[in-house]
Amino acid sequence: xxxxxxxxxxxxxxxxxxxxxxxxxxxxxxxxxxxxxxxxxxxxxxxxxxxxxxxxxxxxxxxxxxxxxxxxxxxxxxxxxxxxxxxxxxxxxxxxxxxxxxxxxxxxxxxxxxxxxxxxxxxxxxxxxxxxxxxxxxxxxxxxxxxxxxxxxxxxxxxxxxxxxxxxxxxxxxxxxxxxxxxxxxxxxxxxxxxxxxxxxxxxxxxxxxxxxxxxxxxxxxxxxxxxxxxxxxxxxxxxxxxxxxxxxxxxxxxxxxxxxxxxxxxxxxxxxxxxxxxxxxxxxxxxxxxxxxxxxxxxxxxxxxxxxxxxxxxxxxxxxxxxxxxxxxxxxxxxxxxxxxxxxxxxxxxxxxxxxxxxxxxxxxxxxxxxxxxxxxxxxxxxxxxxxxxxxxxxxxxxxxxxxxxxxxxxxxxxxxxxxxxxxxxxxxxxxxxxxxxxxxxxxxxxxxxxxxxxxxxxxxxxxxxx
RNA sequence: GGCCGGAUGGCAGAGUGGCUAUGCAGAGGACUGCAAAUCCUCGUACCCGAGUUCGAUUCUCGGUUCGGCCUCCA
Numbered sequence: 001x002x003x004x005x006x007x008x009x010x011x012x013x014x015x016x017x018x019x020x021x022x023x024x025x026x027x028x029x030x031x032x033x034x035x036x037x038x039x040x041x042x043x044x045x046x047x048x049x050x051x052x053x054x055x056x057x058x059x060x061x062x063x064x065x066x067x068x069x070x071x072x073x074x075x076x077x078x079x080x081x082x083x084x085x086x087x088x089x090x091x092x093x094x095x096x097x098x099x100x101x102x103x104x105x106x107x108x109x110x111x112x113x114x115x116x117x118x119x120x121x122x123x124x125x126x127x128x129x130x131x132x133x134x135x136x137x138x139x140x141x142x143x144x145x146x147x148x149x150x151x152x153x154x155x156x157x158x159x160x161x162x163x164x165x166x167x168x169x170x171x172x173x174x175x176x177x178x179x180x181x182x183x184x185x186x187x188x189x190x191x192x193x194x195x196x197x198x199x200x201x202x203x204x205x206x207x208x209x210x211x212x213x214x215x216x217x218x219x220x221x222x223x224x225x226x227x228x229x230x231x232x233x234x235x236x237x238x239x240x241x242x243x244x245x246x247x248x249x250x251x252x253x254x255x256x257x258x259x260x261x262x263x264x265x266x267x268x269x270x271x272x273x274x275x276x277x278x279x280x281x282x283x284x285x286x287x288x289x290x291x292x293x294x295x296x297x298x299x300x301x302x303x304x305x306x307x308x309x310x311x312x313x314x315x316x317x318x319x320x321x322x323x324x325x326x327x328x329x330x331x332x333x334x335x336x337x338x339x340x341x342x343x344x345x346x347x348x349x350x351x352x353x354x355x356x357x358x359x360x361x362x363x364x365x366x367x368x369x370x371x372x373x374x375x376x377x378x379x380x381x382x383x384x385x386x387x388x389x390x391x392x393x394x395x396x397x398x399x400x401x402x403x404x405x406x407x408x409x410x411x412x413x414x415x416x417x418x419x420x421x422x423x424x425x426x427x428x429x430x431x432x433x434x435x436x437x438x439x440x441x442x443x444x445x446x447x448x449x450x451x452x453x454x455x456x457x458x459x460x461x462x463x464x465x466x467x468x
Numbered sequence: 469g470g471c472c473g474g475a476u477g478g479c480a481g482a483g484u485g486g487c488u489a490u491g492c493a494g495a496g497g498a499c500u501g502c503a504a505a506u507c508c509u510c511g512u513a514c515c516c517g518a519g520u521u522c523g524a525u526u527c528u529c530g531g532u533u534c535g536g537c538c539u540c541c542a
Contacts, residue, residue: 011472032542041542075540160471160538183539207540228542230473235539261473262536269535298481298491304474304535314480314492321491324505343482352482355490362490365506438501445503456504465504 003058003345005225006302008233008257009157013347016256018224024055024064025223027215027254029232030114032071033095034080036279037102039292039307040229040263040270046293046388047260047301047348048227049108053386054344057336067218068111069211070096072118073204078193088194092118102280105289107388115214117205121196123213124205127247128185136246137185140176142201144186149179151242157257158234183239185209208239215254216244226254230261260301266308278307290389290397291315297350297387319389319397320465322357325364326377327394328460334378336386344386357383357390398465422453426462429455 003016018024028048031037037045048068055064072092081088103110117124128144131137136150148154184206189195195202215223221244228237237257244253265276283292286309295315299305337360343353360383364376384390400415425444432440445455452467 029542038542044542158471158537181539187540230536231542232537233472234537236542239539264535300482302473303481306480308480310492311480318491321505349482351480352490355482358490362507433501436501442502449503454504457500457502458505 001342001345003054004347005256005258006347007255008259009255011159014256016224018059019222019255021059022063024059024225025219026052026055026064026066026225026227027211027219027223028066028068028111028226029211029228029236030068030070031095031099032074032076033092033099034074034077035095036281037099038270039265039278039280039283042102042106042280042283042292043263043296043301043305044227044229044260045103045108046106046296048258049106050297050344050348050350050387051225051227051258052109052111053388054348057341057386065113065219066111067113067115067215069214070099070114070116071207071210072096072116073194073210074117074207098281102284105284106280106293107289107391109388113218115218117210117214118194120210120213120217121205123217124209125186125196125198127209127213127216127243129199130247131185131243134246134249136242138178139200140178142188142203143176143184144200145177145182146185146239146242146246147178148181148183148242151246153245154181154242155238157241158238160234183208183235185243208236209243211236211240212243212247215240216247221248221251221253223254225256225258227258227260230259233257233259258301261304264304264306267306270307283312287312287316288397290392291319293387294319294354294389297389298354300351301348318354318358322361322380322384322390323392323394323397324465325361326380326390327398327463329364329373329377331377331381332371332374334375334382337379337383340383340386350387353383353387357387400466422448422464426455426464430462 004013005016006013026048028044031041048066052064052066070092077088077092080086081091084091128137131146132139132144135147137144137146139145186198186200186203186205186209188201188203193204195204215226226237226240241253245251264270265278268276270276270278280292287295291312292315295307295311296305298311298315337356339356339359340353343349343356346352357380360376360380364373364380367373367376381390399419425448429441429444432438432444448455448464449467453464454467456463456465
């Protein structure tokens with residue numbers, strides 16, 4: 001079954017066919033680095049990571065190029081830097097670093113290229129000049145504006161026409177605009193804000209132009225997939241299309257547009273005033289990154305997703321079951337199971353893919369022979385691969401984070417001591433059981449349970465894990 | 469006001485014009501010194517109304533409701 005993706009451009013599911021199968025190209029709008037990323041920002045990062053993994057599987061790792069930008073020039077950044085009295089550059093560097101730590105914890109692969117807006121100012125200026133030359137943009141009072149009337153295709157992504165846009169009550173018409181729908185490509189910067197010399201004076205770019213300039217540089221004028229949040233369809237992506245296609249003499253920009261749905265927290269829209277604002281860092285304090293990732297993929301990427309503690313608990317419990325079943329089994333190498341691939345091929349149906357993983361779990365748990373167990377464990381591991389799940393060691397998941405012996409710290413020493421202590425308790429309990437002193441054995445079990453350690457007696461001896 | 473997307477059992481969440489989703493929770497059973505894990509068995513479903521059809525949760529229309537976007541804001 002071929003890979004099919006829902007294309008916002010046509011509002012239909014279409015079979016995916018890249019321009020060049022040897023060079024599949026994807027661009028995803030990345031973060032504006034002014035503060036910790038929130039859990040809503042994590043959604044596209046995880047979703048498109050799954051798509052990236054899938055594309056690499058289908059076309060080969062060397063034949064996929066994934067570009068995700070970092071917006072490091074923006075009015076929100078300027079405002080945030082002013083608010084904390086921080087140097088703008090320091091703020092963007094620090095925030096970008098935190099973002100990388102977050103994505104790593106969420107088990108996302110790094111994009112092939114992560115261009116920054118401030119490093120592509122020259123490309124943006126060049127593109128703006130081309131737009132002016134071709135009559136699609138004009139200068140007015142040190143601003144450069146894109147002329148919507150000059151683009152007959154304007155509105156094809158969001159499916160709205162110019163009149164409908166003007167009908168919106170919230171349009172504010174700047175006096176220098178020829179048309180209310182025109183948007184800024186370049187605007188003047190005062191001395192206390194970031195700015196670059198340009199043919200129109202010292203200034204900074206408008207929001208949309210960076211993606212057009214960076215995608216052109218790193219992927220070429222036409223490429224395969226462009227992704228981002230649903231809220232970016234209009235105006236951001238619509239304007240990107242306008243800029244790029246007009247700058248490229250009408251050559252089609254991205255062919256498949258993918259948009260992930262919105263995220264709510266505990267049934268309500270996430271906002272600082274509601275008190276339910278949740279950063280990725282907050283979530284990582286509540287659960288391991290793999291659980292957050294699993295929780296995110298439990299919903300289909302285009303549907304709204306309600307981020308609740310209940311969902312996170314279910315994800316943790318689900319991973320507990322998978323890793324418990326995989327524990328102690330030497331998984332046989334396996335290809336990605338067809339049933340999982342099929343689910344993902346159908347417009348990234350991750351909830352169905354997860355259901356298929358549960359089917360494999362059932363097979364594993366009911367397998368009778370060592371060979372069968374090895375086989376199903378292998379399929380399960382392989383099935384988790386494209387989802388970025390089930391790749392770690394079972395003990396590491398069940399007993400807490402892995403301990404890096406190279407990292408000597410009080411915390412690590414304490415954890416190692418705790419492990420020795422637990423092993424000792426298990427030995428004592430075993431001795432008690434052998435003399436049928438069950439009261440003592442149960443006392444040890446209860447004692448550990450109170451500390452969140454669950455003992456499990458198996459045919460090969462007693463193992464332990466932390467309670468979810 | 470305009471454009472768009474949802475609505476499935478207690479919860480999460482797939483899918484289909486007639487036939488088991490899957491997971492959690494719940495009920496019963498097996499196994500077990502206890503526990504954990506696992507296995508087996510069992511309820512409860514497709515927002516409302518009309519239409520198309522032999523038959524609709526699945527298609528069409530209308531309604532209700534939730535959510536998103538409507539210009540510098542992820």
